[in-house]
Amino acid sequence: KKTVEDVELKGKKVLLRADLNVPMSDGEITNDNRIVQALPTIKYVLDQGGRVILFSHLGKVKTEEDKKDKTLQPVAERLGELLDKDVPFVPHTRGESLEQAVGKLEDGELLMFENTRFEDLDGKKESGNDAELGKYWASLGDIFVNDAFGTAHRSHASNVGIGSNIETVSGYLMQKEIDFIGGAIDSPERPFVAILGGAKVSDKIGVIKNVLDKADKVIIGGGMAYTFLKAQGKEIGNSLLEEDKVELAKSLLEEAGDKIVLPIDIVVAEKFDANARHRTVSVDEIPADMEGLDIGEETVINFKEVLQGARTVVWNGPMGVFEMENFAKGTIGVCRAIAELDGAKTIIGGGDSAAAAMDLGYADDFSHISTGGGASLEYLEGKELPGLTVIDDK
Numbered sequence: 001k002k003t004v005e006d007v008e009l010k011g012k013k014v015l016l017r018a019d020l021n022v023p024m025s026d027g028e029i030t031n032d033n034r035i036v037q038a039l040p041t042i043k044y045v046l047d048q049g050g051r052v053i054l055f056s057h058l059g060k061v062k063t064e065e066d067k068k069d070k071t072l073q074p075v076a077e078r079l080g081e082l083l084d085k086d087v088p089f090v091p092h093t094r095g096e097s098l099e100q101a102v103g104k105l106e107d108g109e110l111l112m113f114e115n116t117r118f119e120d121l122d123g124k125k126e127s128g129n130d131a132e133l134g135k136y137w138a139s140l141g142d143i144f145v146n147d148a149f150g151t152a153h154r155s156h157a158s159n160v161g162i163g164s165n166i167e168t169v170s171g172y173l174m175q176k177e178i179d180f181i182g183g184a185i186d187s188p189e190r191p192f193v194a195i196l197g198g199a200k201v202s203d204k205i206g207v208i209k210n211v212l213d214k215a216d217k218v219i220i221g222g223g224m225a226y227t228f229l230k231a232q233g234k235e236i237g238n239s240l241l242e243e244d245k246v247e248l249a250k251s252l253l254e255e256a257g258d259k260i261v262l263p264i265d266i267v268v269a270e271k272f273d274a275n276a277r278h279r280t281v282s283v284d285e286i287p288a289d290m291e292g293l294d295i296g297e298e299t300v301i302n303f304k305e306v307l308q309g310a311r312t313v314v315w316n317g318p319m320g321v322f323e324m325e326n327f328a329k330g331t332i333g334v335c336r337a338i339a340e341l342d343g344a345k346t347i348i349g350g351g352d353s354a355a356a357a358m359d360l361g362y363a364d365d366f367s368h369i370s371t372g373g374g375a376s377l378e379y380l381e382g383k384e385l386p387g388l389t390v391i392d393d394k
């Protein structure tokens, strides 16, 4: 794909789409990682003398009322602190004030405009990729830098719409996500081990199938492991079960043979509660009146062994109910085991596992933590991402 380094930026009006959809609570940003990850591209374009028009969506905007909580103003302020520079904010998504502000930009200056999804109030123009809107935004700039990997699974006016109208290149973050996630899926250094967790088989079935094709080992933990244990004929008590996925799990286990690695012991609890009484049992002895909420210590040791020598590791999904302290050890153990691997490319496919690694202080020990949630999932499923396809080829 063509990148920001392949084009002349000096004096150009550069439309820069980032995914600055950060979690907020009461108007405060609770995690600024996506803003931090957007910095290299923003700085590069400014350093090259580009005139940056920066924009993003934030949350979903369904009613006029939503606008109050979904303004990008706090994001512009936080970006200003991180850049140590004033970031002028235009509280509109189109119109004269925006056009004038763009017209006044000098080389190496930037502005940010309002949440692209404010356009959804008028007939879903952004999310529906309204042709006129994409064309309008494209008309504000000379070149489009799409650095919004987190949004790459969406075909919206602010990525695909603009990209269909003018020259489109990727930014550093987009390129990094392509190199790591795309690299792992398309041409992994072997052995390639995938560790998949999360509650439901149905959410991850696309990923499971795709990585079973590509990886040397696929470790399965989390809530979805119980459907696989059931498929092996084990009694799983009150553990999470997707009855309608048991046959599928059975056929995957038959096809994959020992490529799939399942838990050997489980932390079972009397109920789904942070303070529930719990103990660790073998997967052959799950009591009928208890439910599995985490993988056990022996399992962590076993998973660790499977990971030894791996050259590529992709992790997606927690191993247990990690928001409850008593059932977080499996996720912590696996996170530490991956973080401590020597000489492996280690990738976290976004979402809960990315949050866990950051909370646990392991963020710096991974080669790459994806900024995408839905986007990394779809990428790992092997699906085409429209926000990526729209970037020009070299």
Ligand code: 3PG
Pocket (backbone or CB within 6 Å): 019, 021, 059, 060, 150, 151, 154, 372, 373, 374, 375
């Ligand atoms: C995300 O957080 O996954 C992206 O920013 C996309 O947001 P969306 O799911 O609201 O389209």
